[in-house]
Amino acid sequence: MLQPKMTFLGAAGTVTGSATLIEYQKLKVLVDCGMFQGPKKIREQNFSLYDKQLASSIDAVILTHAHIDHSGLLPKIYQLGFRGKIYSTQATFDLCKVMLPDSAYLQEEDAKRYHSSDKSRHPLYTVDDANACLGLFEVIHRKQWFEIAPGFGFQYFRAGHILGSSFVQISIQTGNGVRLVSFSGDLGNGRQYMIKSPEDLPETDDLVLESTYGDRLQDRNPPHQKIKQLVSEICASGGALVIPAFAVGRTQEILHILRELEQNGDIPSIPVFLDSPMALEATDIYLSDNDDLKLEVKEGKLIPPLSPSNFQRVRKMEDSIRLTHTKGPLIIISAAGMLTGGRILYHLKTRLAEARNIVLFVGYQAEDTKGRLLQSGLRTIRIHKEQIHVKAKVESIDSLSAHADSDDLVEWVSRINKPPKRVILNHGEPKALNALCYRLRYELDLDVIIAKQNESYNL
Numbered sequence: 001m002l003q004p005k006m007t008f009l010g011a012a013g014t015v016t017g018s019a020t021l022i023e024y025q026k027l028k029v030l031v032d033c034g035m036f037q038g039p040k041k042i043r044e045q046n047f048s049l050y051d052k053q054l055a056s057s058i059d060a061v062i063l064t065h066a067h068i069d070h071s072g073l074l075p076k077i078y079q080l081g082f083r084g085k086i087y088s089t090q091a092t093f094d095l096c097k098v099m100l101p102d103s104a105y106l107q108e109e110d111a112k113r114y115h116s117s118d119k120s121r122h123p124l125y126t127v128d129d130a131n132a133c134l135g136l137f138e139v140i141h142r143k144q145w146f147e148i149a150p151g152f153g154f155q156y157f158r159a160g161h162i163l164g165s166s167f168v169q170i171s172i173q174t175g176n177g178v179r180l181v182s183f184s185g186d187l188g189n190g191r192q193y194m195i196k197s198p199e200d201l202p203e204t205d206d207l208v209l210e211s212t213y214g215d216r217l218q219d220r221n222p223p224h225q226k227i228k229q230l231v232s233e234i235c236a237s238g239g240a241l242v243i244p245a246f247a248v249g250r251t252q253e254i255l256h257i258l259r260e261l262e263q264n265g266d267i268p269s270i271p272v273f274l275d276s277p278m279a280l281e282a283t284d285i286y287l288s289d290n291d292d293l294k295l296e297v298k299e300g301k302l303i304p305p306l307s308p309s310n311f312q313r314v315r316k317m318e319d320s321i322r323l324t325h326t327k328g329p330l331i332i333i334s335a336a337g338m339l340t341g342g343r344i345l346y347h348l349k350t351r352l353a354e355a356r357n358i359v360l361f362v363g364y365q366a367e368d369t370k371g372r373l374l375q376s377g378l379r380t381i382r383i384h385k386e387q388i389h390v391k392a393k394v395e396s397i398d399s400l401s402a403h404a405d406s407d408d409l410v411e412w413v414s415r416i417n418k419p420p421k422r423v424i425l426n427h428g429e430p431k432a433l434n435a436l437c438y439r440l441r442y443e444l445d446l447d448v449i450i451a452k453q454n455e456s457y458n459l
């Protein structure tokens with residue numbers, strides 16, 4: 001019998017491009033198939049990571065959740081010849097139906113905009129690739145073993161990160177008996193306003209653990225007070241509060257909090273624009289799924305309702321352009337959350353130059369993204385080849401994170417009945433990986449290693 005092994009194709013020493021290949025006899029299974037995001041050097045891997053031979057040899061993908069850094073290269077491997085199954089929960093599938101074609105559309109636009117001089121440069125993939133790969137999905141319910149091939153099965157558990165997000169336990173029949181390998185995917189923290197807490201992980205031999213916040217603790221104070229204060233500032237100045245948010249997860253949490261503040265009389269009713277067609281569709285999916293939600297869904301409506309009273313949906317591009325010059329006070333929520341592209345850049349281009357406006361970051365900003373640069377105090381920023389002098393106030397709230405922080409991760413691991421034989425850390429930047437590695441070794445006495453890209457580990 002061949003020794004089963006796993007190889008980290010992405011999210012090793014970095015927070016994007018999640019993809020781990022498991023080889024078991026002739027079977028090749030990917031856990032996640034994420035896109036690399038951030039600086040060009042990292043993004044280039046989206047074009048080079050898979051070739052036709054590798055893509056067409058993959059039998060199945062087990063998807064942990066819909067975020068693009070975990071799902072975004074599914075259309076790419078489809079384009080290269082992958083025709084296996086993609087397993088996911090129902091909500092992850094519903095979100096992918098919106099997110100993958102949207103991601104493809106952005107790729108096509110990018111190719112037109114930036115590579116018009118270089119005709120040889122095709123988009124990473126097309127909307128057709130994205131739509132076609134949706135036909136390969138098969139929905140798997142949580143807590144049910146599903147056998148992909150004799151001797152190789154898996155089950156999902158709630159990860160509490162976004163709607164549908166799950167951690168995965170894989171069971172592999174080896175020469176020495178059954179080996180259990182678990183992947184945390186992205187893990188939630190139980191402090192979110194809409195999404196339930198992660199479930200406990202059952203006993204496992206190997207644990208592949210995300211480390212995004214491995215070196216940090218999030219503010220445990222609710223974000224309401226700070227949001228109330230920022231809203232009152234823009235009401236006084238007539239400015240705009242611009243919130244870059246991930247279309248799925250954070251956007252819905254922010255709307256929920258604004259609604260709550262308004263209902264309690266903490267903020268006045270001012271226009272709240274959601275300028276992201278994808279976020280609008282994702283919001284509708286949130287209204288139809290109650291499995292992961294702390295809120296109640298009655299006849300297709302959330303109780304209490306999700307949106308503030310003066311909530312305005314912006315779908316058309318011309319309305320989005322008009323909004324960049326609309327007078328305040330107003331709140332604009334738009335994607336992408338780390339300013340890696342999308343409509344948010346047009347809003348920032350006009351709003352950053354005025355002192356009365358406020359930009360509020362509510363999620364993790366990866367290294368070298370425009371979001372991280374702005375957040376760390378850069379006063380001149382380049383958007384669409386234009387230099388913008390930052391006069392607006394830049395604020396951050398990290399208590400809205402959808403990720404577990406360092407304490408949450410250590411606690412989650414410590415709750416496993418029997419310590420795992422080996423913990424492999426991925427999905428983190430070097431500082432976070434090292435800190436979490438240290439804590440797990442010395443606080444929980446575990447055998448911990450940090451995943452290296454393209455390195456294989458026997459199972």
Ligand SMILES: [Zn+2]
Nearest residue numbers: 065067161186
């Ligand atoms: Zn995620």
